[in-house]
Amino acid sequence: MLLKIENLRVNYGNVEALHGVNLEVNEGEIVTILGANGAGKSTTLNAISGLVNITGGSIFFRDTALHKLPAHEIVKHKITQSPEGRRVFTTLTVQENLILGAFTSTNTERIQKSLKWIYELFPRLQERRKQMAGTLSGGEQQMLAIGRALMANPKILLLDEPSLGLAPILVKSIFATVKEINKSGVTVILVEQNAKAALKLAHRGYVMEVGNIVLADSAANLLINEQVQQAYLGGGH
Template identity: 55%
Template sequence: MIKIDNLIVSYGGIEALKGVSLEVPSGKIVTLVGANGAGKSTTLKSIVGLVKPKSGNIDYEGTDLTKLNTELMVKKGIALVPEGRKVFADLTVLENLKIGAYSRTDKSGIAEDLEKVYSLFPRLKERTWQTAGTLSGGEQQMLAIGRALMSRPKLIMMDEPSLGLAPIIVKELFGIIKKINEDGMTVLLIEQNANAALKIADIGYIMETGKITLSGSGQELLNNDEIKKAYLGESL
């Protein structure tokens, strides 16, 4: 679905990405794991056109995304759940969800997808007229994911969905991400929480200082002693 080849991104002469190459096959959960500042979010921002690479290619179903405007990404079937949720605090849950479908005109399909989101996140249905700014952090993250799903994407990308959330909420969220994937959606997950991400990932990439240093199945990386020591808090 997406193939990134030798991506180089610079900020003021400093290379944030140093020749990153990775693949996100259709129908899979792919996670990019690494410490803060490793280049994970820059990779994601490059995909959606928020950062222009110095060189390299990002191929999405035959289209070079580096030549596409960000606003066209949604029409191509790409949705982003940004870091920090970025919900519209003064709007209701329902209004936030409807904004996710701004590029669509199929009213019956929108209504159908709204019910799908509510079935995934029953708490959002209970709070449909509540303003988003009054929701808990976990509920805001659910809303951010629900809003992205309302565009009916083929690929959903999530930037640090577990950040700042209690472990019980993280477990619930990752269960829902797994279900979204089982329903046929491709997922690209950017995470510092290596344990939670690799448990549900089909493919994992480990990123350090702008480079991919290791890749494999989620289970292979979970069982890797170096990964255990560096990211899972386990001594050898």
């Protein structure tokens, strides 16, 4: 097992956002976390990344206790996140944004290799490499956010709402690329509002409701689960 979360609790002030979440990810999988807004999906990703303080429980990456490490150390363990809302550095070029994603590496050859791979995954970014990130379209910024997260050569890529605000044709393209990334050996944890697209892509899924995991199953089973269909897939059969 690559990642194991046990009894994870996170508070925002006096409010408990996660009430003892348990989640497992095996090497090579795409695992999706579904749920309504405010269910705790992003909080779970942010806890794995070390971006929020956890108040209880544990997160293990193989034998490493991630819950005891600061965020920059977690990146060194090859766990990177493409955040919700993209958050690219708008006043830097595409290439400068990507290079920043490799801040933990001093190996120039490795960085160039990663850059080459990202430009192969996203040819549009190569065309726009000298352009300011702020001038890119939403879809291009999403590609850039994913590319930047890939620059650290991750073992686990955390994707938070990659399809948010994108046209359907772009969503299709981003998801096809996520499949390619996974085929190259990167394990993916995907938080996504577009439940149908996420389940078609993933191996397994978890459903969250107000800080709890309420369902865990194979993606194929969740796609035909009546409860999931009614809540997230727009009705039953």
